[in-house]
Amino acid sequence: MTSERTHGRDRIACIVGTRPEAVKMAPVVLELRKQEWAEPLIVTTGQHGPVVGEVLSCFGLRADIALTPPRRSESLPTLTAQLLHQVDGCLRGARWRAVVVQGDTTSALAGSMAGFLSSLPVVHVEAGLRSGDLGNPFPEEAHRRMIAQVSALHLAPTPLAESNLRKGGLSGEATVVTGNTVIDAVVLAGRSPAAARDQLVRRTETIGAPVVVVTAHRRENWGEPISRISRAIAELSRRHRELTFLVAAHMNPSVRSAVESELRGLPNVLLPGPVAYAPFSRLLSRARLVITDSGGIQEEAAAFGLPVLVTRENTERVEGLEQRVARLVGTREAAIVAAAEEELAGGHGEFALPPRPNARPNPYGDGRAGERSAAACGWLLGHRDRPAEWRPEAVNERSR
Structure with missing residues (x-):
């Protein structure tokens, strides 16, 4: 998977609108900053207001481009239209090489659509989650399915998420299993x-x-x-x-x-x-x-x-x-x-659980998802080979 290179670093728009997006995008941005080929810029949409900046600061990050926050509205169509207009204007203003979105928010949907309509490759962090019910959770399940259709690279957090993408007819070649970046983030933040x-x-x-x-x-x-x-x-x-x-x-x-x-x-x-x-x-x-x-x-x-x-x-x-x-x-x-x-009472019964901490292997990641995500972006843009994927079964085997 290659694309034409430009001189200097590749400018990558990392779209962040909500608190969870800030959390899960932070490890990706931090790892992209370590790459000699990458210039990741955080673009905040204002969907969740000042709290996004507070979360980013936990990781030593801040918005590089802060878009005008959307007018307050309980209408999802209105919010979506406002965010799409703002992100589109941002992407028209510079020579971007890729757009990275995370999860299933309205900001992620707007970012992916704006990127696609600008003929930029879209990278979807935490791709492949599915509840199986289009209306529940609403509107997130629909968002994540629509984002998948316009993404050039799917960063699936788990093998099950990858399987969901395959079942949806999306190419396995364009999918990399990374683990979930939230595992990287929560440990880093808690130690600060x-x-x-x-x-x-x-x-x-x-x-x-x-x-x-x-x-x-x-x-x-x-x-x-x-x-x-x-x-x-x-x-x-x-x-x-x-x-x-x-x-x-x-x-x-x-x-x-x-x-x-x-x-x-x-x-x-x-x-x-x-x-x-x-x-x-x-x-x-x-x-x-x-x-x-x-x-x-x-x-x-x-x-x-x-x-x-x-x-x-x-x-x-x-x-x-x-x-x-x-x-x-x-x-x-x-x-x-x-x-x-x-x-x-001790978990006796259907929900029997061993005592914590770390009672069972973590099914969501090993703390290196940001590293794999950055490497996968480099592969997409032609700077390196396809990265090795996360294998949770290996973690499970070592824990036995």
């Missing part, structure tokens, strides 16, 4: 000095109680499902005074209000609002249990051997289900409480 100095980290460490980390934000859970999740956490907090429940509320004010209205005033529930990535990573590394509807946190928790209760009806991160480090529990209060009680 900023994480250790954070007041919330210090407070939880001073309390000394085991921590249960809780998040809820997905669009399909807005309304009554998030209220049910919150009521389940309230019930668990009353049953387990010996635990600290850290509820990291989403930046969306309506989501945050729905969560906090059910949990405010409970003595062993911390409601810090959105938590910066570095301290969140450190808190996660010391947790006992995670209850979340986040896809990325399912993967991040696996880096620390943490069991996860997934408050969704399905998940595209099925590797965690297969390795029994994650379990789908839906959003019914009784189901969430029962599953949490089972795990907190």
Whole structure:
């Protein structure tokens, strides 16, 4: 896989719009910066506002090109149109060699479409995730399928993701299994000095109680499902005074209000609002249990051997289900409480898990995904041979 080279370094647009994109793109940018042939530039779309800059700073990064943030709108078509217009204008303004997008956000969709329509090769980080239901999660499942159709290089995080791409008729030659870059990111961020100095980290460490980390934000859970999740956490907090429940509320004010209205005033529930990535990573590394509807946190928790209760009806991160480090529990209060009680009691039953830390091999990566992703970009642009792929079975064999 080769393309005509230009003089000097190849300028690569790395599109970042949301907090999770900043997390998962950071290891790729850091590794691209080490390559003598590459000039990676971070292009922020403003989709998640200032929090993206805060996350990038955890890794010593900042936006090279900051686009005008989209006007606030609950309409997905309006948001998509605004972001596509902004990214298109950016790509017209310089001689780019490739566009890199991550995941399944509206910014990723806009970046991939703008790149494709500008005849630039699109690299899709975390390609091949599938839930099997086009409308769930909404709109992410549709986004990731559309991005795949216009991508020149698919960086699949796992062999299962690669298999999904093949089943969708996409060429195996254009796919490289890298592991998930979030494993690189969460370990780096949790070790940063900023994480250790954070007041919330210090407070939880001073309390000394085991921590249960809780998040809820997905669009399909807005309304009554998030209220049910919150009521389940309230019930668990009353049953387990010996635990600290850290509820990291989403930046969306309506989501945050729905969560906090059910949990405010409970003595062993911390409601810090959105938590910066570095301290969140450190808190996660010391947790006992995670209850979340986040896809990325399912993967991040696996880096620390943490069991996860997934408050969704399905998940595209099925590797965690297969390795029994994650379990789908839906959003019914009784189901969430029962599953949490089972795990907190020692995991005896269907969700039996060995004690942490690192109880099972991580099904999502080995911390070198950024390195493989940068190497694959070099292969795409004709600077090096095709890189070796990640083989999780080798990790599993060594752990036995």
